[in-house]
């Protein structure tokens with residue numbers, strides 16, 4: 349019985365570990381998301397921080413032997429016109445230049461001019477705001493898909509506030525281009 353109990357505990361621990369290191373691929377609100385943000389070929393886990401005049405996120409970097417290191421906190425000035433810091437995101441290579449970016453958006457975003465802002469880990473202790481991108485407001489969820497099949501992974505969002513699914517093309521110049529006519533594929 350003692351052995352069975354120990355195995356039971358181990359099983360529960362393994363299940364918990366699996367939950368912690370396997371974030372959903374689609375970026376739901378306040379959900380961690382994964383991708384290689386430091387370019388070492390290993391997937392990392394990004395968790396966005398609270399709203400405020402200074403924004404923050406934590407990154408738990410993937411380790412060569414598997415698993416993740418201790419999460420590091422990065423801060424940067426709020427790039428939006430409001431107190432929003434993004435509550436969902438995806439890691440994609442904008443521009444297809446081999447360097448991944450962190451694309452974030454926020455359900456409470458009310459300005460189409462900064463619906464998205466794009467971050468990049470620029471050093472061991474730094475994350476920088478790369479750009480802001482035009483888009484729909486109030487997305488419930490964000491995910492990635494190469495919907496035009498050009499090799500650059502694009503961004504899709506869905507909102508319950510009117511427009512439904514929105515399509516954003518990952519452009520050669522490293523931007524996101526909002527597609528108004530539904531091209532399908534998200």
Ligand SMILES: [Ca+2]
Pocket residue numbers: 383384385386387388389390391392409410
């Ligand atoms: Ca990595």
Ligand SMILES: [Ca+2]
Pocket residue numbers: 440441442443444445446447448449522
């Ligand atoms: Ca890039």
Ligand SMILES: [Ca+2]
Pocket residue numbers: 493494495496497498499500501502517518
């Ligand atoms: Ca594409």
